[in-house]
Amino acid sequence: xxxxxxxxxxxxxxxxxxxxxxxxxxxxxxxxxxxxxxxxxxxxxxxxxxxxxxxxxxxxxxxxxxxxxxxxxxxxxxxxxxxxxxxxxxxxxxxxxxxxxxxxxxxxxxxxxxxxxxxxxxxxxxxxxxxxxxxxxxxxxxxxxxxxxxxxxxxxxxxxxxxxxxxxxxxxxxxxxxxxxxxxxxxxxxxxxxxxxxxxxxxxxxxxxxxxxxxxxxxxxxxxxxxxxxxxxxxxxxxxxxxxxxxxxxxxxxxxxxxxxxxxxxxxxxxxxxxxxxxxxxxxxxxxxxxxxxxxxxxxxxxxxxxxxxxxxxxxxxxxxxxxxxxxxxxxxxxxxxxx
Numbered sequence: 001x002x003x004x005x006x007x008x009x010x011x012x013x014x015x016x017x018x019x020x021x022x023x024x025x026x027x028x029x030x031x032x033x034x035x036x037x038x039x040x041x042x043x044x045x046x047x048x049x050x051x052x053x054x055x056x057x058x059x060x061x062x063x064x065x066x067x068x069x070x071x072x073x074x075x076x077x078x079x080x081x082x083x084x085x086x087x088x089x090x091x092x093x094x095x096x097x098x099x100x101x102x103x104x105x106x107x108x109x110x111x112x113x114x115x116x117x118x119x120x121x122x123x124x125x126x127x128x129x130x131x132x133x134x135x136x137x138x139x140x141x142x143x144x145x146x147x148x149x150x151x152x153x154x155x156x157x158x159x160x161x162x163x164x165x166x167x168x169x170x171x172x173x174x175x176x177x178x179x180x181x182x183x184x185x186x187x188x189x190x191x192x193x194x195x196x197x198x199x200x201x202x203x204x205x206x207x208x209x210x211x212x213x214x215x216x217x218x219x220x221x222x223x224x225x226x227x228x229x230x231x232x233x234x235x236x237x238x239x240x241x242x243x244x245x246x247x248x249x250x251x252x253x254x255x256x257x258x259x260x261x262x263x264x265x266x267x268x269x270x271x272x273x274x275x276x277x278x279x280x281x282x283x284x285x286x287x288x289x290x291x292x293x294x295x296x297x298x299x300x301x302x303x304x305x306x307x308x309x310x311x312x313x314x315x316x317x318x319x320x321x322x323x324x325x326x327x328x329x330x331x332x333x334x335x336x337x338x339x340x
Contacts, residue, residue: 010043019059032058069142073149089217141171168192
């Protein structure tokens, strides 16, 4: 299980600043989003992505600006928000900067991508498409709005006002369509099959005007360290799961045992799981269910053996738990199509 998705604190800090400038209360924004203000002091710190979503939506409401995400992209360049933007500035061309953005995209925001890069280039007869491949984009269309507005406005700062020719977005047309027209100044297609920008092939060779191999090397080293740190992050839940799996069958899968193995007090473990909207009891129950389904979906483990492997001393207790989980008995599950 991966750790909770996060975003660079620089994004949350700048978004909060913009909302405050538009009339929102800083203290109330922080409270509504569940973000301690101290967590925003270091731009490289990580903020839970769900808290960033809450911040965006609280900001839109509190400053009465439904187009806040568009205005966020219009106002702030990525170099002001993340080390990834600074690396892009140190590249020779926009194509180089694009490659670095993909390389370090997790440092910007962790979004559901599968195994591909977030931004992909697609060569077509009409030009070059920059396609945002993140999954379920309409769950939070604000990230499409801010990202695309930032890309278009950044391209203008390089002196290419008509560099991007068209914008496609998957979300429906909003009430603030006029802001799209003002900011993008090019055709915007709503309800499209993908989120994409149409640009010209010459985009690949546009110089950034501020390349520096020395600066690039220093920033890249720092970014690599941040990326490694991010990759090593893990949720308390997943640590507890890994600790529980090999001891489920021993009957000693208790909170005290796990806390001791993790080097934590019982109270600290409870508190950390609560921060992840979980409890030890809920986690243990869900893990037992997952492991039971795994064992019974094969053909080599009996119902009684499965009960033992997931930590039940009595098959009857396991059968009651399994029926609560699935609505059927373990033996009914074994003989059903999804159990074989």
